Amino acid sequence: MQPFEYMRPDDAAGAVALVAEYPGAQFLAGGTTELDLMLKDGVIEPERLVDITRLPLRGIARDGDVLRVGALTTMEELAADATVRGRLPFVHEALLAGASTQLRNMATIGGNLLQRTRCRYFRDAAVAACNKRAPGSGCAAVRGAARMHAILGASERCIALHASDLCVPLVALDAVVRIQGADGERSVPLTDFYIPAAADPSAENVLAHSDLITAVDLPLPPVAAHSGYLKVRDRVSYEFALTSAAVALRTEGATIAEARVALGGVGTIPWRAREAEQALTGAPVSLATFRAAAEAAIRDPFTVPGTAFKVELAKRTVVRMLRTLAPVPS
Amino acid sequence: MARAPSNASAASSGPPRTSVDVAVNVNGDVELLRLDNRVTLLDALRDELGLTGTKKGCDQGACGACTVLLDGKRVLSCLTLAAQCDGREVTTVEGLMHDGTLHPVQEAFIRHDAFQCGYCTPGQVMSAVALLKEGRATSDEEIREFMSGNICRCGAYPNIVAAIREVAGNGGA
Numbered sequence: 001m002q003p004f005e006y007m008r009p010d011d012a013a014g015a016v017a018l019v020a021e022y023p024g025a026q027f028l029a030g031g032t033t034e035l036d037l038m039l040k041d042g043v044i045e046p047e048r049l050v051d052i053t054r055l056p057l058r059g060i061a062r063d064g065d066v067l068r069v070g071a072l073t074t075m076e077e078l079a080a081d082a083t084v085r086g087r088l089p090f091v092h093e094a095l096l097a098g099a100s101t102q103l104r105n106m107a108t109i110g111g112n113l114l115q116r117t118r119c120r121y122f123r124d125a126a127v128a129a130c131n132k133r134a135p136g137s138g139c140a141a142v143r144g145a146a147r148m149h150a151i152l153g154a155s156e157r158c159i160a161l162h163a164s165d166l167c168v169p170l171v172a173l174d175a176v177v178r179i180q181g182a183d184g185e186r187s188v189p190l191t192d193f194y195i196p197a198a199a200d201p202s203a204e205n206v207l208a209h210s211d212l213i214t215a216v217d218l219p220l221p222p223v224a225a226h227s228g229y230l231k232v233r234d235r236v237s238y239e240f241a242l243t244s245a246a247v248a249l250r251t252e253g254a255t256i257a258e259a260r261v262a263l264g265g266v267g268t269i270p271w272r273a274r275e276a277e278q279a280l281t282g283a284p285v286s287l288a289t290f291r292a293a294a295e296a297a298i299r300d301p302f303t304v305p306g307t308a309f310k311v312e313l314a315k316r317t318v319v320r321m322l323r324t325l326a327p328v329p330s
Numbered sequence: 331m332a333r334a335p336s337n338a339s340a341a342s343s344g345p346p347r348t349s350v351d352v353a354v355n356v357n358g359d360v361e362l363l364r365l366d367n368r369v370t371l372l373d374a375l376r377d378e379l380g381l382t383g384t385k386k387g388c389d390q391g392a393c394g395a396c397t398v399l400l401d402g403k404r405v406l407s408c409l410t411l412a413a414q415c416d417g418r419e420v421t422t423v424e425g426l427m428h429d430g431t432l433h434p435v436q437e438a439f440i441r442h443d444a445f446q447c448g449y450c451t452p453g454q455v456m457s458a459v460a461l462l463k464e465g466r467a468t469s470d471e472e473i474r475e476f477m478s479g480n481i482c483r484c485g486a487y488p489n490i491v492a493a494i495r496e497v498a499g500n501g502g503a
Contacts, residue, residue, distance in 0.1 A: 003348035006367040006413045028411075032391060035409050039368065040390045048346070049367070051414060076403075100479020101464070102394060102457065105403045106410070237478035 001039060005048040011055065012180050012212060018050045020182040020210035027052050027212060029072060030106040032099075033115045041123045043133060057110075057214055060084075067218040068178075071110030075166070076101065078109055087220045090169040090227035090246045094264075097231045098165040100238050110213035113167060113177065113193070114205070117160035118148055118240055131158050131201035139201075146306035148240055151314075153196030153268035154302040160197055160268055161240075167270035169229055169246035172262035176217040182210050187217075194269035198302070223250045223258045230321040231264070232313060241265035243314040245321040249280075256280045256289065256326075263297060266314050273297035276318065285326050287319075294318040350413040356381070357425030365412050372396045372407035374415075375422060383423040383452045387481075394480035397453040397460075398422050404460035423452035426459065434500070435459050438493035446484035454480045458494050467498035 009015045019025040024047030028034055037044045058072040060081050067083055078084055079095035099107065107115075121127045121140040129138035141149055141159050149159040167190070175190040188206060195203040207213075227248035233239040244264035250257045259280035263271040276297035283289040294315035301311050352363045356379060363378055372389070375381045375398070387395030389408045396407040399421035407420075426433035435458045438444070445451040457480045461467055466476040473494050474487070482490065 001368060003346075004367055005346045005348065006350050006411070028414075031409050031411065031414070032406075035370075035411065036391055039370065049411075051411075053414060100394065101460070101466075101476055102397055102404045102406045102479045103391065103409075105400075106405050237475050 001042060002045055002047065004038075004046055006051065007048065008051045008054060012052075012057065012214060015050050015052050015055060016180055016182055016210050016212050018048070019212075022048055023209065024048055025050055025210075029053060029108045029111040030074070032103050032107045033111060037116060037123070041125065043123060043125045052212070053108075065220045067220060069109050069216045069218060071178075071213045071215055072108045075099070075104035075107050075109065075112060079104065083220070084218075086225070088169070088173065088218065088224050088227065090224065090229045090248060091166070091173070091218065093229040094165040094169050094231075094244075094246060097229060097241075097244075109166070109216055112164055113170075113190070113213060113216070114207075115162075115164055118163045119160040122160055132160055132197070132204075133202075135202045142304050146304050148242070149304070149307050150197070150266060150268040151301040151303050151307050151310050152263070152266050152271050152298070153198050155198040156302070158197035158201035158268065159302070159304065159307070160201070161265065162194065162267060162269050163240045163265075164270060165229070165231060165241065165244060165264055168244055168262045168264035169227070170216070170218070171270045171272045172227075172246045172248060172260040173221070173224060174219055176219075177213055178215040178217060179207065180212045180214050181208060185214070190216075190270075191272050197268035221248075223248045223260060226250060226325060227260070228321055228324055230317055230324065232317050243310055243317045245314075245317045247318070247321045247325060249322065249325045251285055251326055254285050256283055256285060259293075261293065261297060261318065263314060263318070266298070266301075266310055273318075275299060280322075285328060287323075287328050287330065290319045290322040290328070291315075293322065350416075352412055352416045354412070354415045354417070355419040357421060363412065367411070367413055369412045370408055371398070371400075371410040371412050371415055371420065374412035375407060375420070381422050381424050385449055385452055387450065387453070392481070393450070393453075394457060395450050395453040397456045397480065399456060399460060402463075404457055421456075423455055426455070433459065434497050435462070435493070438497045439490070442489045442493040442496065443486075444489040444493040445482075445486050450480060450482045450484075454482065454490055458490070458497075461494065462498060467494050470495060473498075 026046040028049040057070045129140040150161040231244040248260040261273040261276040276293040279293040279296040385395040387393035391409045
């Protein structure tokens with residue numbers, strides 16, 4: 001591991017400037033991704049770390065029907081928020097379904113959006129073929145042992161999964177990312193924030209080198225008050241998702257009036273399933289409707305032998321989550 | 331608490347500095363350390379301060395053996411830079427004893443034989459102390475869920491849950 005500079009600026013503009021002036025610089029927040037990949041896996045080698053953890057970007061403020069979450073708010077802090085618990089149950093559940101309490105005390109909301117894939121080939125510097133680390137070098141995962149990998153937004157060039165639980169309800173919610181860059185501030189909807197690996201394995205998202213996430217805005221639509229997050233995994237706790245579903249549902253009588261659906265464990269980006277929402281909206285509350293929505297959610301998957309099981313598992317995860325929110329006879 | 335040392339400030343002129351001065355309160359005593367920027371809190375505790383109660387298991391955020399309290403909250407010391415702890419308070423397993431008496435969680439671990447090889451135990455104990463403070467020990471199911479970040483390869487889990495349940499039932503720690 002190469003030596004690096006450690007800097008701790010006093011304000012966000014100073015932090016952005018310290019990263020902007022130096023190509024080898026990166027931000028350090030909770031460290032659960034950054035230090036893991038630097039100190040332990042050795043697959044990233046920043047020459048300067050700009051510690052942002054003491055910047056005044058922490059805390060949750062309600063402004064009408066929007067919850068502004070400071071980027072340095074921890075996962076535990078957001079999970080404990082009464083508004084999140086009451087108005088956004090799927091966000092609350094996804095937060096507590098992720099990682100462990102120790103990691104949630106460290107990991108920030110801004111950092112969670114930027115967490116890197118758990119693909120073992122990406123995280124092993126001895127593996128030469130990784131289009132995410134070394135564009136054009138190939139993908140070892142598509143020909144190797146794959147299981148915790150993506151089937152949507154994936155291609156033979158890259159099947160690296162975006163493993164965040166939190167981001168799944170956040171894309172369903174139309175959360176907005178607030179960004180401070182070298183040229184000022186801007187906002188980007190989370191659904192436009194990520195770049196699928198099928199388009200460019202190494203790009204990940206729309207952030208420029210010195211862009212800093214300062215906050216994430218969470219809308220509080222009525223539909224989200226009746227929502228849930230279902231995570232299917234190899235062990236019951238402290239494990240990444242094989243598949244997951246974040247669903248919000250509003251019914252009027254026996255008809256679905258409004259629906260939000262997003263999938264985790266299957267996409268190279270947190271996957272908003274608008275086709276499933278269209279299949280649900282205006283349809284009767286029934287098992288047939290739920291199954292049709294699940295079919296619509298998984299369209300044109302790219303699978304390898306190790307991930308083929310996810311196609312059916314993801315559909316059943318969607319159906320189960322829908323049935324939990326709107327019970328129907330079998 | 332202590333101000334950020336000058337070499338961790340935002341000044342970017344001059345040659346790159348690869349070491350940092352850290353003033354960190356460990357178990358009630360302020361320790362002044364000059365460390366390579368790469369040193370984790372875990373390595374600073376064990377190698378610089380001789381506090382070897384905190385264990386290095388996976389050293390990669392997966393096992394929980396290195397769990398300590400940072401400003402009262404449980405974190406993984408293997409994924410925390412020592413530099414980030416400047417001006418902050420760290421509690422390790424060595425800091426749990428008061429006036430020669432073990433912490434109630436430590437007593438309960440002994441009573442319930444909540445360990446075999448003992449390597450994960452300091453992390454389990456620190457996590458359990460935090461769990462009780464968080465108010466998350468109201469059922470066995472809840473204890474298991476919120477202790478899941480601490481792995482025990484000997485499989486002492488039932489006895490760990492029993493020890494925590496007992497302390498919680500006695501009004502916590």
